[in-house]
Amino acid sequence: MTTPIRALNGLLLVVSAGASLAAQIPAQVGVQVDGTGTRVRGISPTLATGTVVGARGSATLGPVRLSVFYREGRMHDGSTQPLLVEGGAALDVRLMPWLSAGLGPVARAYTLDSTTQRRVWLAGRVGFDAPLIGASVRTDLQLWRSFVTSMGSADLTHVGGGEVGIAYWAATHWWIRLATRFDDAVFSGRRHERLTGLTLGAGIGR
Numbered sequence: 001m002t003t004p005i006r007a008l009n010g011l012l013l014v015v016s017a018g019a020s021l022a023a024q025i026p027a028q029v030g031v032q033v034d035g036t037g038t039r040v041r042g043i044s045p046t047l048a049t050g051t052v053v054g055a056r057g058s059a060t061l062g063p064v065r066l067s068v069f070y071r072e073g074r075m076h077d078g079s080t081q082p083l084l085v086e087g088g089a090a091l092d093v094r095l096m097p098w099l100s101a102g103l104g105p106v107a108r109a110y111t112l113d114s115t116t117q118r119r120v121w122l123a124g125r126v127g128f129d130a131p132l133i134g135a136s137v138r139t140d141l142q143l144w145r146s147f148v149t150s151m152g153s154a155d156l157t158h159v160g161g162g163e164v165g166i167a168y169w170a171a172t173h174w175w176i177r178l179a180t181r182f183d184d185a186v187f188s189g190r191r192h193e194r195l196t197g198l199t200l201g202a203g204i205g206r
Contacts, residue, residue, distance in 0.1 A: 028060040032203025036181065040075060042193035043082060043110050043117065048075035052084055052197070058205075063094040065102075075110075083111040090125065100127040106159075119185055119193075121146035121159050132166065139166045144183075155188040165199075174204045 054071020090104030161183025
């Protein structure tokens with residue numbers, strides 16, 4: 001009977017150590033909704049503008065965060081009304097209290113009349129954030145650059161961009177954030193699609 005008792009004691013020790021480790025690595029979830037006043041140049045002869053509405057969800061376990069997002073909105077450029085749809089996911093690791101790095105895929109599509117133009121890329125990214133006024137007001141900067149691209153045709157060479165934001169965090173874990181976003185999709189032949197926007201979002205959690 002000695003061997004089963006030792007095995008049981010070993011199992012209990014492993015479970016206890018696992019529970020202790022889990023208690024030291026808190027899991028957190030967050031949800032946000034946002035609206036972005038968006039301007040896109042390059043998908044049509046004139047500047048396309050509109051509002052893109054979306055949501056984001058995230059789950060954090062210790063220094064690792066997995067996030068997904070989706071947004072869409074109708075653009076207007078005077079002659080057509082392209083529909084912008086975008087979604088993606090990212091896995092980020094917090095390297096320092098103010099620094100994170102990660103990667104993830106992004107897919108974007110513009111529906112123009114009966115045609116759809118798709119852009120898909122995998123990007124590496126880095127993020128910085130720091131308190132601005134006490135612990136309640138924080139500022140952040142995110143930068144990304146694609147290293148794999150696809151769009152159904154081979155002329156998308158790379159996508160790069162970033163986002164700068166400022167957020168108010170309440171003690172009850174809800175927050176509101178204002179940010180400006182920009183990216184540049186570069187195609188062969190030196191053609192560009194530039195997207196800029198001002199985002200107002202709110203959420204709860206981390």
